Amino acid sequence: MTSGFRRALLLAVATVALFDVLALSACHRPADEVLVRQAIESTAQAAGKGSATGVALAFTEDFDGNAGALDRRALSGMVGVLALRGEQVKVNLGPVTVERRGERLVATFTVALRAGGRLLPDNLGVYQVESAWRQDGGEWRCYSATWTKAL
Numbered sequence: 068m069t070s071g072f073r074r075a076l077l078l079a080v081a082t083v084a085l086f087d088v089l090a091l092s093a094c095h096r097p098a099d100e101v102l103v104r105q106a107i108e109s110t111a112q113a114a115g116k117g118s119a120t121g122v123a124l125a126f127t128e129d130f131d132g133n134a135g136a137l138d139r140r141a142l143s144g145m146v147g148v149l150a151l152r153g154e155q156v157k158v159n160l161g162p163v164t165v166e167r168r169g170e171r172l173v174a175t176f177t178v179a180l181r182a183g184g185r186l187l188p189d190n191l192g193v194y195q196v197e198s199a200w201r202q203d204g205g206e207w208r209c210y211s212a213t214w215t216k217a218l
Contacts, residue, residue: 100165102207103172103200111158111178117150119143127203127210134213155183156191172200172207177217193217 097105106125113121123143130139137145149156161177175198180191198212 099172099207100167103165103174104163106200106207106209107163107174107176107198108160111160114146114156115158117146117155119147119150122146125209127201127208130209131211132213157181157183170201174198174200178214 110122110125113124120143123139126139126142128139130142132138132142146156157180159179159181161179163174163176165172165174175196177193177195179193182191193216194214195217196212196214198209200207200209202208203210
């Protein structure tokens, strides 16, 4: 074999290997449980920033909170109103456990809420949350949640 042929063969093999690596990495997607945890963390961050739109992203249009006590629109509206009034809500998440139930996922966690403003009390409480998630538009979104005051 000539050195030019060896070089061309080596370049061809390297190119094919590079495309294989790129194709595999492009196809890799985080596990569904990881995506739900990320959505919960993003929602907590959005609430802390007063972003009603950011909070609404995690919920389906038919979201049901605490058996009809709060829907998606009311939840995001509440975040927006608090932001307009200069209230800041601090959200501290506890560990998130995600369990698969058929084609759906259930996430449980505790959340501590504190306020920084004039209207809300400093300590809003610690809550135990159970949230149910389903695929909606190619994304995992919360369609139901229940919460109870833990402390």
